Amino acid sequence: MTLDCNRTIVDVFTEACAEFADSPAFTCLGHTLTYRDIDRLSGQFAAYLQQCTQLQPGDRIAVQLPNVLQYPVAVFGAIRAGMVVVNTNPLYTASELKHQLTDSGAKALVVLANVAAAASEIIEQTDVEHVIVTELADLHPPLKRTLVNFVVKHVKKLVPDFSFAKSESFTQVIKAASQAPKPHSATPDDVAVLQYTGGTTGVAKGAMLTHRNLVANMLQVNLHMQDCFRKNQDLFVAPLPLYHIYAYTIHCMCAFSLGNENLLIPNPRDIPGFVKELKGKPFSCFVGLNTLFNALCRNEDFRNLDFSHMRLSSSGGMALTKDAAKRWEEVTGTPVCEGYGLTETSPVVCINPRQAIKLGTVGLPVPQTEVKTIDEDGTDLPVGEAGELCVRGPQVMKGYWHREEATREILGDDGWLKTGDIAVIDAEGYVKIVDRKKDMINVSGFKVFPNEVEDALTAHPEIVEAAVVGVDDEESGELVKAFVVVSNPNLSEQDVRDFARQSLTAYKVPSSVEFRDELPKTNVGKVLRRKLKE
Structure with a gap:
């Protein structure tokens, strides 16, 4: 089976905008942009970069936005102008942001006013020449834009003070150029996106993802999921941040290429607000992860939504616990297709096919993808x-x-x-992720995988979340320590350990349990074991 990976993101974008011009592309906070709108606005953004700045093709532009309509406009516009997009987390501290801007050599930054304070602290210490500030509702109709932006800034006071020596507003920028953008002819092997990774384990590194990488992964996923990805008739719910490569590929590549609509959720942590956005919408594809599935299933309004259009629930980014998968299917009537990927693989490697889900695995490799397992010496290992x-x-x-x-x-x-x-790769080719190599715990020479212990603990009806790390011990090298969030404050450490003993062998049972109100997480919702270990 061969995939045509010789097209660029611009080719895919242009074809989709021509074929689905009048179809809805992205909806956010009650306003929808069609494919024609995205084409026009991203073209205006590209023209600004080409005509009103000194930026050249290959220069890096950092985009620090949550899931708002400006995100696809800025990203597609930058790529159309030949720039390299540096996806940037809006929750970064000033020092994290400085590292990413300096490391990438970004010459421009598009930032949401709500989070611009961090950038204003360090921008003079970077190569950034152009700062473009946008407010939440900048791409909404004029009256609504003025009202929403006023409420966000002056009533809810969600925009801390910031000051740049020189900046432009997003609304000015998309009107600044006098001519249409000049088409930039990228090659499939040009870098399209610098996607930073490693923040959960150490200093962040920029993975160079080319047009070929991203178009290939789009084609792989669309083909692998062809029994449930339809053309021009699905509504994808997008709560995971688009600056995360999993959400970017699913929503801005896969769904977009098929002419589908994406419902952008700017703040998925606001569960009541999130559920309100879903009310009355015929959503058919839901992309999430374990912590989000858990939080939504505990919300009564969510449980009362109409799930009759649901065709697909997809999980990635972190391990899916059996308990979360079971509860989600009970509530929505749709099983979760768990997948697996890495930033370095654009990102999808495996997905569970909807018709043949094997719970506890991350599914089968997508087309044209080879997988194998090796030992410490690099020798290929047999099946199982x-x-x-x-x-x-x-x-x-x-x-x-x-x-x-x-x-x-x-x-x-x-x-x-x-x-x-x-x-572990089984005889049918399904892949089961046992754990991160660096998170593995060694108890007296026995390997303990945190995922397995966490899965066992969250099966307890009163344990909401659990995370497991190894702590140093003189006798056995390491011991298992559990951090748990519980719904019953009377649950004791002994209760937790006794429950674990029912399904885990003795050396895997946590030697100590610490109760927490919440677990430290990345903005995507991935638990930061490193922070717990520290």
């Missing part, structure tokens, strides 16, 4: 044996930006990428 998962396919990144040594450590000349994840 746990080892480090390696991946090869057209979606594997070009390498890390300006980090040749780090690239060589995980990417071989033969195209095999070491994932750092421990996996």
Whole structure:
């Protein structure tokens, strides 16, 4: 089976806008932009970059936005002008932002006013020449735009003070150019996106994702999911941030290429607000992750929604617990297709096919993707044996930006990428992720995988969330420690350990349990075990 990976993101974008011009593309806070609107507005943004700045094709532009209508306009506009998009987390602290802007050499920044204070602190210490500030409702009709932006700023006071020596507003920028943008002819091997990764484990590195990588992964996912991805008739719910590569590929590549609509949720942590956005909408595809599925299922208004149009629920970004998957299916009537990927693979490697879900696995490799497991010496392992998962396919990144040594450590000349994840591949080809290699706990020579212990703990009806780390111990090298969030304040450490004993062998049972009000997470909702370990 061959995939035509010789097209660029601009080719895919242009074809979709021509074919689905009058169909809704992105909806946010009650306002919808059609494919024609996205084409026009991103063209105006591209023209501004080409005609009103000194920026050249290949220059980096950081986009620091949550899920708002300006995100696809800025990203598609930047790519149409030949720029490299640097997806940037709006929750970054000033020092995290400074690292990413400096490391990428970004020359422009598009930032939401609500989070611009961090950028204003460090912008003079970077190469950024152009700062474009946008407010929440900038792409809404004039009256609504004025009202919403006023309420956000002056009534809810959600925009802290900030000041840039020089900046422009997004609304000015998209009207600034006098001529249409000049088409930029990118090649499939040009870098389209610098996607930073490694923030949960150390200093963030920029994965160079080319047009070929992203178009290939789009085609792989669309083909793998062809029994449930329809053309021009699905409404995808987009609560995961588009600056995260999983959401970017699903919503801005897969759904967009098929002429489908994306319902953008700017703040998925506001569960009541999120549920309000879903009311009365015929959503058919829901993209989420474990912590979000848990939170929504505990909300009564969510449980009362109309799920009759639902065709697909997709999970990625972190391990899906059996309990969360079971509860989600009970509430929505739709099983969760868990998948797996990495930033370095654009990101999708495997997905559970909807008609043949194997719970506890991340499914089968998408088309034209090879997987294998290796031992510590790099020797290939037989089926059924746990080892480090390696991946090869057209979606594997070009390498890390300006980090040749780090690239060589995980990417071989033969195209095999070491994932750092421990996996088992069964006889049918399904992949089960056992855990992160670096998170594995060694108790007296026995390997303990945190995911397994967390899965066992969250089966308890009063344990809402659990995270497990290894703590140093003189006798056994390491011991298992659990951090839990519970719904019953009377639950004791002994209760938790006794429950764990019912399904885990003795050395896997947590030796200590710490109760927390919440677990530290990335903005995507992935639990930060590193922070707990510290």
